[in-house]
Amino acid sequence: MLSPKRFSDLQRGLPRIPSNILTARLKELEQAGVVRRQALPRPSSGVGYELTAYGQELRPILLSLGVWGAQSLGEPHPDDVLNPDSLAMALQATFQKPPARRLRATFEVRVGSAVAHARVTNGVLTAAPGPVDRPDLVIETGPALRALMAGAITPSDALASGVVRIVGDRELLNRFAEVFRLPLSPCAAAEDAASA
Numbered sequence: 001m002l003s004p005k006r007f008s009d010l011q012r013g014l015p016r017i018p019s020n021i022l023t024a025r026l027k028e029l030e031q032a033g034v035v036r037r038q039a040l041p042r043p044s045s046g047v048g049y050e051l052t053a054y055g056q057e058l059r060p061i062l063l064s065l066g067v068w069g070a071q072s073l074g075e076p077h078p079d080d081v082l083n084p085d086s087l088a089m090a091l092q093a094t095f096q097k098p099p100a101r102r103l104r105a106t107f108e109v110r111v112g113s114a115v116a117h118a119r120v121t122n123g124v125l126t127a128a129p130g131p132v133d134r135p136d137l138v139i140e141t142g143p144a145l146r147a148l149m150a151g152a153i154t155p156s157d158a159l160a161s162g163v164v165r166i167v168g169d170r171e172l173l174n175r176f177a178e179v180f181r182l183p184l185s186p187c188a189a190a191e192d193a194a195s196a
Contacts (some may be wrong), residue, residue: 001059002085002129004040004048013083034058063093070146070182084129087116091127091180094149099178100125107176108135111145120179137168137176149182 005013011022026049029035034055040048051058066089087109101123108117108131117132118125139145144163147153155173158164166173 001051001062002088004038004050006040006046006048010049013081013085015081029055063089066090066093067182082111082114084114084116087111087114088118088127088129091116091118092125094180094182095125095127096179096181097123097125099175103175103179105136105172105175106132106134107172108132108138109145110138110140111142118180135168137166137172139173139176140165140167146182148177149180151177151181 007022007026010026011017011019014022026035029049030037033052035049036052037047038050040046070090070093091109095118100120103120104122106117106119108115115131116127116129117135118127119132141148141158141164144153144158148155148158148164153161153163155164155170155177159166159170159173164173
């Protein structure tokens with residue numbers, strides 16, 4: 001969804017999928033006109049898979065499915081995969097435009113080894129994997145990110161308990177929690193609050 005990917009990149013993001021199954025799925029998606037094989041842009045080399053214009057139409061559907069599914073997520077398992085792309089997609093999926101209308105800030109979010117950033121400029125979001133130069137706020141956390149984004153834990157409680165650490169303006173953490181909002185079912189929100 002974010003950029004063309006090599007076969008090996010896709011396999012890393014889907015660690016339990018056998019390579020023959022991934023190959024078959026990619027072939028089916030190519031035949032359906034959802035993805036295409038393309039030479040990767042410089043400085044990369046080789047061939048990657050990218051979404052076609054038809055495939056890009058899946059973006060709002062997949063973002064909505066991600067938000068819907070997050071409502072019933074339990075505690076993460078040790079073998080769960082969170083990579084920079086999925087973190088950037090989570091930022092895109094949870095972005096709320098109304099509270100971001102008068103905000104100009106750049107956030108870098110670090111969850112374990114996954115790093116993504118979000119730049120908000122007066123209600124417009126640009127989110128991508130990887131770090132960013134001179135962010136206004138760096139947020140370091142773990143599974144508590146979900147509780148923070150769901151409102152199950154307040155920014156001040158997250159900081160006080162140590163489940164979230166920041167570098168930058170503390171008030172921007174409040175704004176982050178307003179702008180990146182994850183709706184959770186009442187049951188999941190109560191579980192998050194108890195575990196945070």
